[in-house]
Amino acid sequence: MTDFAGKNILVLGGSRGIGAAIVRRFAAGGGTVAFTYAGSKEAAEALASETGTEAIRADSADRADLIATVTNRGALDIVIVNAGMLVMGDPLTLDADAVDRMIDINVRAPYHASVEAARRMNDNGRIIVIGSVNGDRIPFAGGAAYAMTKSAVQGMVRGLARDFGDRGITVNSIQPGPTDSDMNPANGPMAATMHSFMALKRHARGEEIAELASFLAGPHGAMITGSMQTIDGGFGA
Numbered sequence: 001m002t003d004f005a006g007k008n009i010l011v012l013g014g015s016r017g018i019g020a021a022i023v024r025r026f027a028a029g030g031g032t033v034a035f036t037y038a039g040s041k042e043a044a045e046a047l048a049s050e051t052g053t054e055a056i057r058a059d060s061a062d063r064a065d066l067i068a069t070v071t072n073r074g075a076l077d078i079v080i081v082n083a084g085m086l087v088m089g090d091p092l093t094l095d096a097d098a099v100d101r102m103i104d105i106n107v108r109a110p111y112h113a114s115v116e117a118a119r120r121m122n123d124n125g126r127i128i129v130i131g132s133v134n135g136d137r138i139p140f141a142g143g144a145a146y147a148m149t150k151s152a153v154q155g156m157v158r159g160l161a162r163d164f165g166d167r168g169i170t171v172n173s174i175q176p177g178p179t180d181s182d183m184n185p186a187n188g189p190m191a192a193t194m195h196s197f198m199a200l201k202r203h204a205r206g207e208e209i210a211e212l213a214s215f216l217a218g219p220h221g222a223m224i225t226g227s228m229q230t231i232d233g234g235f236g237a
């Protein structure tokens, strides 16, 4: 297991799902881990006491709150931007405010959090944004806005990798395919349809995504930057 002892780690959006698996993985590796949440206070507090981590209430859609939270953590070694939301449906009837909130959380927040973190990040730090295979492929109707947010992450990651590379800081995206969580339950109504697009016909587990994050954040990930690391069971193949 990668050793994160002595590392100052912040996970944005860590109370549930993939984010909670990431918190558990980095805490198990001995890192000093703080994570944010917006609505799930009970889940966040339970996870914090289970893992010996710190839960911070901060809405990623609130730029001032987000920036203050990142700044307050001081010199970070690892930042993982996981918080995301999914709004799907006919673009002709989709609620415009919900789409804008998704853009705030999935695009604006990763950008501002990454830049703020980099301002005082230690050399050889790691910035990881959880994107989605839907940034590459959206093989069903109703996903245009979500796919747009995850494609935006790709451009951001490529650019920031060049901006911060001279300090040894790497910037990458992890692009999961269907992964069991509240957002996308393995036994949900869309599961069979999603599996039909995959070579491996099952949802991933959050732990599998977290393990990839730990590889990228560890010493063996030092030469990987500006990249999209897809972990999707062949959804995009």
Ligand code: NDP
Pocket: 012, 013, 014, 015, 016, 017, 018, 019, 020, 036, 037, 038, 039, 040, 041, 044, 058, 059, 060, 061, 082, 083, 084, 085, 086, 105, 130, 131, 132, 133, 175, 176, 177, 178, 179, 180, 181, 182, 183, 184
């Ligand atoms: P969940 O909905 O299960 O969990 C989302 C997490 O993000 C929760 O901890 C939630 O905290 C937090 N969060 C959401 N909005 C905010 C906000 N405004 N401020 C702070 N925290 C917030 O989602 P998943 O675990 O499934 O998804 C995690 C990431 O992975 C997302 O970026 C998603 O787009 C991406 N992804 C997921 C896939 C899947 O199949 N599950 C596939 C591909 C990508 P709280 O409840 O406290 O608000």
